[in-house]
Amino acid sequence: MARCMGPGLRYPGSMDRSDPAYRGQSDYSPLLLKLYDPLVLGLAARLVWRCPTSRLVEGYRRHVHDRHLDVGPGTGYFLERAGLADGSRVTILDPNGNVLDHASRRLRHLDVTAVEADVLKPLPVDGPFNSAALHLVIHCLPGPLARKASAVANTAAVLASDGVLFGASVLGRSGPHTRLSRRVLAAFNRRGAFDNLDDTADGLREILAASFQHVDLQTVGSIAIFAAINPRTDHARSRGYPPVDGPG
Numbered sequence: 436m437a438r439c440m441g442p443g444l445r446y447p448g449s450m451d452r453s454d455p456a457y458r459g460q461s462d463y464s465p466l467l468l469k470l471y472d473p474l475v476l477g478l479a480a481r482l483v484w485r486c487p488t489s490r491l492v493e494g495y496r497r498h499v500h501d502r503h504l505d506v507g508p509g510t511g512y513f514l515e516r517a518g519l520a521d522g523s524r525v526t527i528l529d530p531n532g533n534v535l536d537h538a539s540r541r542l543r544h545l546d547v548t549a550v551e552a553d554v555l556k557p558l559p560v561d562g563p564f565n566s567a568a569l570h571l572v573i574h575c576l577p578g579p580l581a582r583k584a585s586a587v588a589n590t591a592a593v594l595a596s597d598g599v600l601f602g603a604s605v606l607g608r609s610g611p612h613t614r615l616s617r618r619v620l621a622a623f624n625r626r627g628a629f630d631n632l633d634d635t636a637d638g639l640r641e642i643l644a645a646s647f648q649h650v651d652l653q654t655v656g657s658i659a660i661f662a663a664i665n666p667r668t669d670h671a672r673s674r675g676y677p678p679v680d681g682p683g
């Protein structure tokens with residue numbers, strides 16, 4: 436499927452290496468994308484983060500709708516299992532072209548629009564969407580949480596008034612970690628693939644509540660799983676979380 440962004444939308448191109456968000460997306464080479472499902476979703480989710488992938492699939496199946504925006508789709512594993520009818524309209528958005536190519540190939544049964552863009556900047560997409568996912572993405576975004584709030588606000592801004600944002604994110608050092616998950620957390624943060632040492636469940640709830648009227652957040656193992664409905668875009672703007680670049 437061709438990479439396309441809909442009529443009248445600009446093509447932002449690849450992310451600059453000096454961008455604070457660069458490290459969180461740069462590891463996704465074609466090789467890593469081949470290994471991602473068995474290693475990250477098969478082994479690490481259960482053994483390191485203690486959150487079974489089946490629990491994460493359940494969240495997708497509960498909240499996804501036709502006309503869905505998937506931010507940071509990775510391999511497309513969850514969208515493939517989301518139970519969407521063939522031909523459902525899905526927009527996948529990611530700064531990494533390898534991710535867009537891999538997920539588009541896998542999701543050929545859906546009507547996919549692929550957009551090369553950074554969720555920390557205003558989203559060049561044709562909304563409104565009925566559902567959106569930030570699934571295992573927030574822990575990859577550059578901290579602090581105040582900057583990550585732009586990703587939530589930018590996504591809220593393209594949702595329908597009864598739309599839902601759902602997803603999951605690995606918690607930082609104050610989260611419920613084991614000795615193993617603490618070591619992996621530290622290693623991923625040193626590498627730059629994660630930037631979440633200071634991410635807390637309360638902090639995540641707060642940035643979601645700034646942009647949505649209703650927020651549900653649960654912790655399973657070291658992962659926060661959330662769903663937020665009814666975007667309040669005006670309120671989010673007045674709280675200083677406009678759909679623009681985050682600080683720095």
Ligand SMILES: C[S@@+](CC[C@H](N)C(=O)[O-])C[C@H]1O[C@@H](n2cnc3c(N)ncnc32)[C@H](O)[C@@H]1O
Pocket residue numbers: 456459460461463506507508509510511512513528529530531534552553554555569570571572575576
């Ligand atoms: C850990 S993977 C999660 C993939 C998938 N959502 C899943 O749950 O398996 C993180 C994804 O977020 C993307 N990502 C990282 N930084 C991003 C950014 N600033 N804007 C949009 N996507 C980003 C990565 O390229 C990758 O596709």
